[in-house]
Amino acid sequence: MTVPEYSYNGNSVAYIDARVYTVDERNPWAEAFIVSAPGYFTAVGSNTEVLSLAQQHDVTVRNLHGVFIMPGIHDAHTHLLHASMQKLNEIDIGSNSTPDTIVENLKKGQNACACAYAHVRGDWLIANFYAGDNFPDGKIDHKYLDDSFPDQPVIIRDISCHNIVLNTAGLMRASYDIEAKENPSGGAYVRRPDGSWTGELVEYATARAWCNLPKPPIDYVKEALQYGIKMSHQHGITSAQEASANSIYLQALQELESEGHLNMNLFTHIVHAPETFAEESQESLHWLIDVAHTFHSEHVDTRFVRFWMDGAPTPPHFTHSGLDQDGCPDERHLLIDADILFTALSQHDSRGLTCKIHCAGEGNNPEGPRHELAHCNAIHEDDILRMARLRITAEMSPALFHETSLTQNFPHFKWPFKALQNAGVHVTVGSDWIMPPTPEVFPALAAIVETLGTDPGRTAKETGGEKVCRMITLFGAEAVGREKESGSIEVGKKANFIAVDRDLSRGEFAEARVLKTWVEGKLMYVTPSDQ
Structure with missing residues (x-):
């Protein structure tokens, strides 16, 4: 074991008796190592080698009792922020939601999330995740949301996170022109057979909604x-x-x-x-x-x-x-x-x-x-x-x-x-x-x-x-x-x-x-x- 010169002190720690997979192809396995007070490896080797250094420099020794050690992943x-916000204040409706259960699941989630993080996004309800194939013709529709949420804007991501559905209040709040006939480049407004909007927005069509959402x-x-x-x-x-x-x-x-x-x-x-x-x-x-x-x-x-x-x-x-x-x-x-x-x-x-x-x-x-x-x-x-x-x-x-x-x-x-x-x-x-x-x-x-x-x-x-x-x-x-x-x-x-x-x-x-x-x-x- 080659060890460079380091100044050890009482805040350094020697970890011994472990099965250490170092991921260093030159020295893939070790039994022990020393971590300096600033948080760097200062020695990696056998129990005998590391214990000798620890004794020389009065370093604290901790026994890992044979556990497997490897570098952090x-x-x-x-998407650290988005994923965390989902867990903390957004609603999980479940990907199995159907026309019969989507509002019920929204309201259950609303009650669970509302107390600790009310108004993080104003009065918007944000939910995750619907699967389109659970709805007739593969199309979710804001008609399933409007009766229960006539005034409160609702936005729900689909399971890919690339597409969303908005209720009518959400479409209005985000300033969508629901009379628009042309799709945006790179996106689509999903329509019913008569040409009216379902409220589902695909890919780049979601940009206006996300950019108009209140910032946390x-x-x-x-x-x-x-x-x-x-x-x-x-x-x-x-x-x-x-x-x-x-x-x-x-x-x-x-x-x-x-x-x-x-x-x-x-x-x-x-x-x-x-x-x-x-x-x-x-x-x-x-x-x-x-x-x-x-x-x-x-x-x-x-x-x-x-x-x-x-x-x-x-x-x-x-x-x-x-x-x-x-x-x-x-x-x-x-x-x-x-x-x-x-x-x-x-x-x-x-x-x-x-x-x-x-x-x-x-x-x-x-x-x-x-x-x-x-x-x-x-x-x-x-x-x-x-x-x-x-x-x-x-x-x-x-x-x-x-x-x-x-x-x-x-x-x-x-x-x-x-x-x-x-x-x-x-x-x-x-x-x-x-x-x-x-x-x-x-x-x-x-x-x-x-x-x-x-x-x-x-x-x-x-x-x-x-x-x-x-x-x-x-x-x-x-x-x-x-x-x-x-x-x-x-x-x-x-x-x-x-x-x-x-x-x-x-x-x-x-x-x-x-x-x-x-x-x-x-x-x-x-x-x-x-x-």
């Missing part, structure tokens, strides 16, 4: 983000890429950082276009990208931008962009003009900003930032080699859908982990926490372990387990340019690590449970059974 795709108070945004961070810690996540950052999000992070309450590394993809998920005008968002460096801090990296190129490959609207016979994207579902996208990408690339592009359909600067394609559930085989050549990160989210039994009826969910690995494409995993109830990824990872395990002389589950561990830790750090600071348990890196109740390096993800989470050496989560 990097969530490559989350900054104190509430801070509270919601802290809730989301705690929830992430519960599932072993110590760093994350926010997929829909906006102005109030960055302002809240800046205040939390200055108050010493930001216990997570966040990489904020500020929305360039369209503005639907950001709930903010494009003019304001473009200005925010220009001044993003002023929000950069120890735990907040703002060198990231987000684009939505198309919609979602889910029924009943299927707004993803497929490929035509010439291999070109179907322009009917593109949410941003190709020329505008390429121009913006070039501008952001020249400034060293990493761009993440949502492309749920089939979907270059070698020294510059490593750009990302979000979701990657369906990739043309020719593009896999292009991705490797262009240093594109294949970001695989929502992890929930890696389980094929959930997506067997959806032909566009064909996660090509094996082909990407064979081509040398950089791969990360994201929870896409806004759709799933939590940011947990372990059950989903169990579905891909054996796909990745190919090393001779060992089981597919064992070798696949090691590869998945690297994918959710070090590969994530590499995707955001922080591999020298985090992503593995190595001397000089931040002490972000987790204890798990079984050995994930052997592919045992299915029933795995996080026991403890440390961020920069501080214990941030302990499972109730261990308290």
Whole structure:
């Protein structure tokens, strides 16, 4: 064990007697390590080596009793604020809601959410999630809402989060012209056979609603983000890429950082276009990208931008962009003009900003930032080699859908982990926490372990387990340019690590449970059974 010179003191801690999977290919396993007072690994090695150092420098020793330790998880795709607000003050109507139950579920949720967080969004009721195929002809309709909510505006997301329904009061409050005959570019106003609006708005047609929704108070945004961070810690996540950052999000992070309450590394993809998920005008968002460096801090990296190129490959609207016979994207579902996208990408690339592009359909600067394609559930085989050549990160989210039994009826969910690995494409995993109830990824990872395990002389589950561990830790750090600071348990890196109740390096993800989470050496989560 090579140990550089560090000044140890009584606030340093030596952790011994653990099964430490470091994710450092040069030294993949250790028994013990020391964490300095500022929260960095200062020694990694055997029990004997670390105990000797601890005794020399009067360092506190803590026995981990053989538990499995690995680096903290990097969530490559989350909507931390939106997901947290859903849990704190929005209504869960259940995706099984039908015309007979939707109002009943709305009222139950309204009673449950109203007390603690009344008026966060004015008098709006915001609910999640309806499934269109539960309604006649696959169309939800504001007629199911208007009698019970004649004056109060109601907005409900569908299960993809890309489409919404508004009651009549909501359409009026958001200043929609319900007599409009033309659909907006990149969106649609769903209509009945007689041409009248149902109140369902598809993709870019939702922009006016989200941008007119009252903004939540900054104190509430801070509270919601802290809730989301705690929830992430519960599932072993110590760093994350926010997929829909906006102005109030960055302002809240800046205040939390200055108050010493930001216990997570966040990489904020500020929305360039369209503005639907950001709930903010494009003019304001473009200005925010220009001044993003002023929000950069120890735990907040703002060198990231987000684009939505198309919609979602889910029924009943299927707004993803497929490929035509010439291999070109179907322009009917593109949410941003190709020329505008390429121009913006070039501008952001020249400034060293990493761009993440949502492309749920089939979907270059070698020294510059490593750009990302979000979701990657369906990739043309020719593009896999292009991705490797262009240093594109294949970001695989929502992890929930890696389980094929959930997506067997959806032909566009064909996660090509094996082909990407064979081509040398950089791969990360994201929870896409806004759709799933939590940011947990372990059950989903169990579905891909054996796909990745190919090393001779060992089981597919064992070798696949090691590869998945690297994918959710070090590969994530590499995707955001922080591999020298985090992503593995190595001397000089931040002490972000987790204890798990079984050995994930052997592919045992299915029933795995996080026991403890440390961020920069501080214990941030302990499972109730261990308290």
